[in-house]
Amino acid sequence: MSAAVKTPPSGSQLNETPLQREPAVTIFEHGAPGRRAFQCPALDVPAFDPDELLPSHLRRATPPALPEISEPEIVRHYVRLSKRNFDLDSGFYPLGSCTMKHNPRLHERVAALPGHARLHPLQDPARAQGALELMWNLERALAEISGLPHVSLQPSAGSHGELAGVLLTRAYHEDRGEMRHKVLTPDTSHGTNPATVTMAGLQVVALATNPDGGIDLEDLRAKADSDVACLMLTNPNTLGLFDPNIVEIAEIVHGVGATLYYDGANLNAVMGLSRPGDMGFDIVHFNLHKSFTQPHGGGGPGSGPIAVSERIAPYLPVPVIVRDEEGNFVLDHDRFKSIGRLRGFQGNYGCFVRSYAYIRSLGAEGLKDASETAVLNANYLLARLQQEGVAEYLPLAYGELCLHEFVLSGGPMKRELGLKTLDLAKRLLDHGFHPPTVYFPLLVEEALMVEPTETETRETLDAFAAAIAAILREAAEDPEIARHAPYTTPVRRLDEVAAAKHPVIRQAS
Amino acid sequence: MSAAVKTPPSGSQLNETPLQREPAVTIFEHGAPGRRAFQCPALDVPAFDPDELLPSHLRRATPPALPEISEPEIVRHYVRLSKRNFDLDSGFYPLGSCTMKHNPRLHERVAALPGHARLHPLQDPARAQGALELMWNLERALAEISGLPHVSLQPSAGSHGELAGVLLTRAYHEDRGEMRHKVLTPDTSHGTNPATVTMAGLQVVALATNPDGGIDLEDLRAKADSDVACLMLTNPNTLGLFDPNIVEIAEIVHGVGATLYYDGANLNAVMGLSRPGDMGFDIVHFNLHKSFTQPHGGGGPGSGPIAVSERIAPYLPVPVIVRDEEGNFVLDHDRFKSIGRLRGFQGNYGCFVRSYAYIRSLGAEGLKDASETAVLNANYLLARLQQEGVAEYLPLAYGELCLHEFVLSGGPMKRELGLKTLDLAKRLLDHGFHPPTVYFPLLVEEALMVEPTETETRETLDAFAAAIAAILREAAEDPEIARHAPYTTPVRRLDEVAAAKHPVIRQAS
Amino acid sequence: MSRYTATTPADLQVMLDAIGVGSVQEIFDRQIPAPVRLGRPLDLPAGMPEQDVYEHLRELAQRNVSAEDELCFLGAGMYDHYVPALVDMLMERSEFLTPYTPYQPEISQGGLQVMFEYQTAISELTALPVANASVYEGPSAVASAGYMAWLHNGRSRFVVSAGLHPHSIATLRTYAHGFGVEVVEIPLREGVTDPDAWVQAIDGDVSAVFFAQPNFYGAVEDAAALSAAAKATGGKPPVVIAQVDPLTLGILAAPGDCGVDVAVGEGQSLGNRLDFGGPSFGFFAAREEFLRRMPGRIAGETTDVDGRRGFVLTLQTREQHIRRAKATSNICTSQALNALAGVVYLSWLGRQGIVALGELMLARTHYARQRLTALDGVQALHSVSQPVVREFALRLDADVKAVRERCAAHGINPGADLFALSGREEDRGGLLVAITERRTRADIDRLVEVLGVAVASERQSQAVGA
Amino acid sequence: MSRYTATTPADLQVMLDAIGVGSVQEIFDRQIPAPVRLGRPLDLPAGMPEQDVYEHLRELAQRNVSAEDELCFLGAGMYDHYVPALVDMLMERSEFLTPYTPYQPEISQGGLQVMFEYQTAISELTALPVANASVYEGPSAVASAGYMAWLHNGRSRFVVSAGLHPHSIATLRTYAHGFGVEVVEIPLREGVTDPDAWVQAIDGDVSAVFFAQPNFYGAVEDAAALSAAAKATGGKPPVVIAQVDPLTLGILAAPGDCGVDVAVGEGQSLGNRLDFGGPSFGFFAAREEFLRRMPGRIAGETTDVDGRRGFVLTLQTREQHIRRAKATSNICTSQALNALAGVVYLSWLGRQGIVALGELMLARTHYARQRLTALDGVQALHSVSQPVVREFALRLDADVKAVRERCAAHGINPGADLFALSGREEDRGGLLVAITERRTRADIDRLVEVLGVAVASERQSQAVGA
Numbered sequence A, B: 001m002s003a004a005v006k007t008p009p010s011g012s013q014l015n016e017t018p019l020q021r022e023p024a025v026t027i028f029e030h031g032a033p034g035r036r037a038f039q040c041p042a043l044d045v046p047a048f049d050p051d052e053l054l055p056s057h058l059r060r061a062t063p064p065a066l067p068e069i070s071e072p073e074i075v076r077h078y079v080r081l082s083k084r085n086f087d088l089d090s091g092f093y094p095l096g097s098c099t100m101k102h103n104p105r106l107h108e109r110v111a112a113l114p115g116h117a118r119l120h121p122l123q124d125p126a127r128a129q130g131a132l133e134l135m136w137n138l139e140r141a142l143a144e145i146s147g148l149p150h151v152s153l154q155p156s157a158g159s160h161g162e163l164a165g166v167l168l169t170r171a172y173h174e175d176r177g178e179m180r181h182k183v184l185t186p187d188t189s190h191g192t193n194p195a196t197v198t199m200a201g202l203q204v205v206a207l208a209t210n211p212d213g214g215i216d217l218e219d220l221r222a223k224a225d226s227d228v229a230c231l232m233l234t235n236p237n238t239l240g241l242f243d244p245n246i247v248e249i250a251e252i253v254h255g256v257g258a259t260l261y262y263d264g265a266n267l268n269a270v271m272g273l274s275r276p277g278d279m280g281f282d283i284v285h286f287n288l289h290k291s292f293t294q295p296h297g298g299g300g301p302g303s304g305p306i307a308v309s310e311r312i313a314p315y316l317p318v319p320v321i322v323r324d325e326e327g328n329f330v331l332d333h334d335r336f337k338s339i340g341r342l343r344g345f346q347g348n349y350g351c352f353v354r355s356y357a358y359i360r361s362l363g364a365e366g367l368k369d370a371s372e373t374a375v376l377n378a379n380y381l382l383a384r385l386q387q388e389g390v391a392e393y394l395p396l397a398y399g400e401l402c403l404h405e406f407v408l409s410g411g412p413m414k415r416e417l418g419l420k421t422l423d424l425a426k427r428l429l430d431h432g433f434h435p436p437t438v439y440f441p442l443l444v445e446e447a448l449m450v451e452p453t454e455t456e457t458r459e460t461l462d463a464f465a466a467a468i469a470a471i472l473r474e475a476a477e478d479p480e481i482a483r484h485a486p487y488t489t490p491v492r493r494l495d496e497v498a499a500a501k502h503p504v505i506r507q508a509s
Numbered sequence C, D: 001m002s003r004y005t006a007t008t009p010a011d012l013q014v015m016l017d018a019i020g021v022g023s024v025q026e027i028f029d030r031q032i033p034a035p036v037r038l039g040r041p042l043d044l045p046a047g048m049p050e051q052d053v054y055e056h057l058r059e060l061a062q063r064n065v066s067a068e069d070e071l072c073f074l075g076a077g078m079y080d081h082y083v084p085a086l087v088d089m090l091m092e093r094s095e096f097l098t099p100y101t102p103y104q105p106e107i108s109q110g111g112l113q114v115m116f117e118y119q120t121a122i123s124e125l126t127a128l129p130v131a132n133a134s135v136y137e138g139p140s141a142v143a144s145a146g147y148m149a150w151l152h153n154g155r156s157r158f159v160v161s162a163g164l165h166p167h168s169i170a171t172l173r174t175y176a177h178g179f180g181v182e183v184v185e186i187p188l189r190e191g192v193t194d195p196d197a198w199v200q201a202i203d204g205d206v207s208a209v210f211f212a213q214p215n216f217y218g219a220v221e222d223a224a225a226l227s228a229a230a231k232a233t234g235g236k237p238p239v240v241i242a243q244v245d246p247l248t249l250g251i252l253a254a255p256g257d258c259g260v261d262v263a264v265g266e267g268q269s270l271g272n273r274l275d276f277g278g279p280s281f282g283f284f285a286a287r288e289e290f291l292r293r294m295p296g297r298i299a300g301e302t303t304d305v306d307g308r309r310g311f312v313l314t315l316q317t318r319e320q321h322i323r324r325a326k327a328t329s330n331i332c333t334s335q336a337l338n339a340l341a342g343v344v345y346l347s348w349l350g351r352q353g354i355v356a357l358g359e360l361m362l363a364r365t366h367y368a369r370q371r372l373t374a375l376d377g378v379q380a381l382h383s384v385s386q387p388v389v390r391e392f393a394l395r396l397d398a399d400v401k402a403v404r405e406r407c408a409a410h411g412i413n414p415g416a417d418l419f420a421l422s423g424r425e426e427d428r429g430g431l432l433v434a435i436t437e438r439r440t441r442a443d444i445d446r447l448v449e450v451l452g453v454a455v456a457s458e459r460q461s462q463a464v465g466a
Ligand SMILES: Cc1ncc(COP(=O)(O)O)c(C=O)c1O
Pocket: A097, A098, A157, A158, A159, A160, A190, A192, A193, A234, A238, A263, A265, A266, A287, A302, A304, C331, C332, C333
């Protein structure tokens, strides 16, 4: 992970790395007509006249142009392709707001047990008691962690949990005979928050951020009225800061009869240390793929369970797991106030298995250790980055300490070194690091949002801080180097404008 | 896989690839005192006084200096390390005599089924009938493929099978009251053949190779006497050539009362097409890790079953699987003429599972297709490499056609271009190919031994031939490029002399 | 320190010193107001060593009867297809398993190219020109398609065939309630969407019409006729949305060739495990005109500064992280890894294989229906001549729950209880039987035998009881 | 074409043209003499689709009772230890799974460095300075050590403690017969190598002496005393070879610290599955003077032309591919992947973990021995105070085979039948019980209960029968 000055002339073949030399070839460009990996099981029933079983007007005339390719070719294609990805098992991935913590392989092992992996979602509950007990236990654990008594595991990801949450809020108000139209959310909030509000048929009202990085209470008081259905908050927020006024905020919101929604993407900061329920929130979503180790898979799968207070419980999606008198678990579909279903079946059970394994591995003590170490690591890295040679260019945007992540501003760097946050990020690629989240939250100029997570060592944090310092030093001498970075990645900067202007989103057939 | 001219000054940091920049750090250099990945299960039995249970003079005073390291660090270390390996799933691997064919992942799946993977080797045969049936079926299949009726799966690899074979031969002769001392083997034979003979207490007598690449019959006749215990032969041999005189050879050897041993490393050429038993061989070893897809694992595990004729059967290693009257499989340890055991338990069962899955996947037709395609691919690649611009420098060492592999001579290339076979091999690394076997067999000057296998596509063979041609063209202009190759590998040419002179074979503690 | 953290006491001291605090607790105390600090340990079981967690999860798994443990004819949206081993191995590669959404394209070409290939495969399957990189799963894909239609034309009503999966209808209702669109259900006639009711329900206020192919009862709809009817109602037609079963598309006419505007569906049958219902993926394909209103990630081809071919996330101005409240969807994390499984599976199946597999299912399904409907007390729920591909609906002259219990005692799960799923009176006695390529003729014959006895016994005991 | 080959008819034509033959058959016909061509298809079952092969192999697996299916106290050389999940994932990475032996070091640094790390770990465990990169497995490692000793001193006799695993003795005999060395077995006294017989057997003709630690019966030998005795017999001493159980070396004195010259053993317990006996790996460590006579691959550290640290196969002049008939061993393919599992496992266990695990086994094993020997009709085979670590030998006052069957009926495999393994008269009635960290106190208690009943019942029925 050491630095390397490398400023070859752009496009020069002389300096191509092996991966750069490999042209991108798609699976559709491999193979040849007639090749195959699949061998169809033998027809063991009487042959039939296709036209009789399936009239020709319902039949497909020409088969879809899928690849024609042997098994070894498929394996080689995708194994080679995999090597064009950076991954968490190979390097530091301090992507802010994403909680890129270690994904224990134990979880993959237990999720693959046939009793979990080949269990049909419509298996009679009596013959799926292990699965339902697992879900029940996970619900109980999430309830305890969040401080909210009722849980639905159904939502498929954070944003799906948000949708559930806003629809629950609507249902709650509607059930009381109110139609409230507005949802408050701070300008630091994640894009899914406002997008969700729109999808749920409500209107977003943005709240200002105060100089400490928290909600501007004046603004909140001004906007909190009886047409407000809900306040959506991330706490610690996307600046990595815990809102010091959370108790007052909750009072104000509850005072106008609205609910409080907790975006749990940052729960990794506070497990075992502070609970949304105790802060006054009514609804929380979890990202099992963040705080609870479900691997991100390059963009999913995830899982976004929600926990809610008593007053929201009647509206939870169906089905709900209940335990009958004999201690058996059953699925209750019959909940007349429910908002209904958000998806098929019972949710992303495979993710539940992994996150449940994680919670049982760590227990109360381990989860607290995780949050404490995440916060320690973030503050240590922040301290390292606020040392001489860095702080001048990349000051902390808000506050002094942080929780599990922090946001630096690249404004001074841009002005004084002529380096944008994007350039810094791209140059980090040459150092073998995944860059932090960039340009979010929007209110921080040239934002750099760093979340190291608890599973990284001090050595790694030191190496990352050293890389940042080296890039800044390099830029002080020659900013052009970073401006054209990266150099060593499988491809270099890509033309995103052209891609959006004339979208080529599939292989021509 | 396209060519790239890259001749940076050696040692120049400017041109380092990302992997080259990463210094090699061992697992012992990672971690820190007190870190751990293992969490010991709780002591659930009464605590004890260690000195009482284990007197201190039997105890270890200081723990072994194993790593102290967290789980995420271990994962990252070895995943990163893995990326410093070339592998069959990522590229063409035409290593002669090694049969680098595709390793179907189905085999890993079935071998991992707990009924196979967690079966204790001392489980009562009555409760391991599935395993014994699998072994029985595999034995029957190998018997049919080799044309020899009795099989022992016990040997752990090819060379272990050879040892079994030579000891069987000794036992056979000894049982007839003869102590024969010599084993004939051609000079093209693999090193394990003579090494095995020595280990088994016999003497090697080398046979000359005739101009066609086969055994020199005159030499054989001259050396075949009543002190010869055995002829060890690879057929097709390591030149990829089938000995046209095999019938006569067998007659000569049998004529002096000796046995014929078939080194089955090259069986991939003749499955379903020709059988050692039918050629007159008494003993055959198989390399399940070559012909039958057991992955090579970077140097094992392998498995080297042997098949033998009736006259050799009494001496087979114990235990032998037999089927009793009720059709149950049992292990027979009681074979008074047996040479005994070659190892613990029943052999590398995990390999049996994989190879058995392979045989059942392909069936008779598929195995024949495998050999036919292997031979077709080899001959096609040979033809491509005997085209203009290559054949002048890399002529075929023997014959015109070949079976599953062929050997080129780099002699002309060395003389005319100043390029050694080693240089060509190293330059191939920059092209993304694993080089062929080099400098074997010994009797071919600057040998290059190419075995493409059947699971490669024509496109890959074409690309490889093009790379060879490109390297030769490049060398005609500037041989220095290849002489200093490779350039793009994680490390470049290594100092093997220093390594052997002052061996550092472990991390200093 | 847990086994996943690495801060030794020595590390801790150095780190606290650098931060300038005396303890980790101090970091929290300085930021989290005392009233909302949790002053006690969480009430959770103590952590466990890896082997104990394994044993616990294994014990739970053993209390489930999976498709590995019984002969399973359950379907109704998810199917016990064979997942080839190479899918598992690729999904487990760290390089695919552990990255985030590809925000840094230079080091994410693997994932981005997979998305591009996946989009191509879905386009090929559906014969629709544009596809996204996945949405969550089937029913929510239907709802998302509805939202897109509503964004497109802003009309107030959805017309939905009762042939949609009940979970899809329910999910659509949940979503539609949010953005304020009414959902009207069209009944079936002889197992397929009633064409008259369909036409009658469609007017200028209809934002979109929905049908399923094959439908929830296994029946093949006349997709072209339904689309044509929707488009022939005069004025600017509604958006025609089909929920399709992708694995039938080797033999069934492609939605794009039947006048469908948007094809969505559940991708589980393409190389994904059952996993008690998820994670799998939803696919989403449409006509060109919907491209800039589609939800979710889309990968596009481009070049780098040196002219190399490469892939990026594109058309991001649709998305929440750019457009926030104006985004075309709120989706962020979707199902990239499951979609990878999907495209690997489709490559494995191949152009010929998807046809061969379809024909095998077709033949076995018809064989099964024929044999089962020949049993006493068992008939087709609708019509025995209705075309079906891998699933069909029966009506039992006996209590379905009781019959299923009897079969379970013989290690057979004969299929899904239709009434339990749909709640429709007309589905009482209904059993939905799915036949994948894993169910051989011998398996089907065994089902015939066991179900025959179960129905007969149950009728007898009902008769006795009555 | 099978699913693993890719030659389409079009490919075939191009290829045949390039070769200049009319058919593939012609290539064979021109090279293989007609009399030895197989003119018929092999008599093997037809090939099967992947799913059918899976089902067949699964069906076979189900007819085995594995340690997943019963409470298993079998040991005697291989042990049901927990293999952490990260071992599997690393072994399954293509980059480790599929390469050949690292003949091209520039593209094999991963494998070579793993070997180097593995060698270091084995050296650390055994406290011996040099170790190779693995041999096949335990018993053949013992035999290979014998061969090395014989190469070293050329003497004519091996003295072997009866405490060696019977498979090790048998394998050593097989090998030694080949190179012509006599094997003399030394009996045990009270469960450990008889020190008097040991000393008496050692003279100037003895090439090597062998003992096992812990021995086959689970007993801890006084390794230092045995080594010292062997070396005190005057003249140039024989090579002292110990077969050691690596997982006990967290708590047992290291062979290198006990005067042992060569330590070898079975590596299965280090992160390898049971696999019905293989593949696993054998380890091989020795004093410096044996370095150039060791069998097998050895990785060594060096630098590349640019000065980068790197690793190569070294000291290859020992090996068959260079030295042919003069090689120090014939071994070629060994057990690299299993050795990788070994070093990953040892890293996972760690410096403290290997002690903790040893102490846990020690405590549980003593608990088990105490409770079991308190049963009627059950006593220690040798002495109840003999130190043991994870295994111990019992004598049952009942037919062992019958007792084991009774236990099996209750889902318990109580351990190995000693007489069946060793064939020694004095082992009649012997049961060898192994306790790994997977066997909890509750498991042991259940064994006590079931074995107690089984022995009692069996004695009763024997009494009745008599
Ligand atoms: C703060 C915040 N909220 C919500 C989300 C959305 O979560 P998901 O991607 O699981 O839908 C994210 C994900 O990046 C997030 O960081």
